[in-house]
Amino acid sequence: MIDCAIILAGGKGTRLASVAGSIPKVLVPVGDRPVLAHQLDLLSAAGYKDVRIFAGHLAEQIEAFVSGNQWPDLKIQIEVESTPLGSAGAVIEKLDTLPEQFTVLYGDTMLAVDLPRMTAFHDECGADVTILVHPNDHPFDSDLVETDAEGKVTALHSYPHPTDACYRNIVSAALYVVQRESLRPWAGKAEKYDFAKNVFPAVLASGGCLFAYHSHEYIKDMGTPERLKKVERDLSAGRIKMGNVATAIPVVFLDRDGTLNAENGYVRSPDQLQLLPNVAGALRLMREAGYRLIVITNQPVIARGEASEADLAAIHQKLEWELGLEGAYLDAIFHCPHHPDSGFPGERVELKMACQCRKPATGMLDLASAEFPIDIGRSWMIGDTTIDMEFASRAGLRSILVQTGSCGRDGKFPSATPDFSANGLMEAAEIIADASKPLFEA
Ligand SMILES: [Zn+2]
Structure with a gap:
């Protein structure tokens, strides 16, 4: 049920000091308005009634900002913490004043998330806590989660990660729906707790029910000057609005073997996966040009019993982690596990x-x-085989054949001709970026 939202606005904005000076993080402008105003707009439009802002540092400025309440349908209360208790500690201290369920937002994030939809997912799952998750371009220093096929959280890996870490790029995006009673065990202790680092791992360890809500909507923290700059660029380019659940976005569909990674026969285990040169850079370039990136790959090794679904998951974990180390990520990977011919x-x-x-x-x-809502007319397919080119033609996608892997010499669909040819993924990305200049200027 949509009712109460908590905005965590405590903590010193030290990482933003060079741009924020002596204003609290939530009042840092994004575009011409403080990030808090953007958040209150979102909450008001979603139908929230009750907003609690947990403030510490420079709380009087936040009080002054909301005192001329421009959101008459929101009852906004400011809770000033006397001693900093961390993200969760402050909330737990006031547990008895909170309703049964609430949404938790961090005061330094810009988001365009359909909160009623996320809450409906939480209610349907009967979760104690639901965490919004998505891939990002820095999984190596993010809090990560592991889930089963239904989205139930099976493990939490909070940053910092061990040097030999290798995880799926499923990042906790610091937006939660929480059942008040799941926090009960910590009540009355007035200690410093962080949701991601202390509370959620303990809820999970004690048998609590945590769910991950996979979302491709826009949500980014602007807690450092570089990230703030990125968010401001996204706002002026229209990317925040476009990152909602409904807007159709163009996609670059990517083949995997021979396009992203070297084709050394079939890849059956993670150690056989070898990224081709400049792949991460090419993915970054296409994302910067405004595309989602989705891998679609035929994996007959599964049907032939040469690799299990678990092997494939391990291979994709390595793929995502290695790309993440270079600041690149995929929105999704779809695979076909089937094969038509019997006898193996x-x-x-x-x-x-x-x-x-x-x-x-x-x-x-x-x-x-x-x-994903997909703008097919502006989408592309990149692959190394005539099968990929035939797929593009059937799907109504513009196509680029890369001269890596099979280099189009598989001979399966000789009449399937690509729209463009490129010597590798980077050149393909440049072709797409060049053809897409007007994308965000309209
Ligand atoms: Zn299939």
């Missing part, structure tokens, strides 16, 4: 079928469209 020793009979998802069939595009 160890094969999985249930996956031996003529399916709708094995490229050049377009089933994986349908799967992606069910999760």
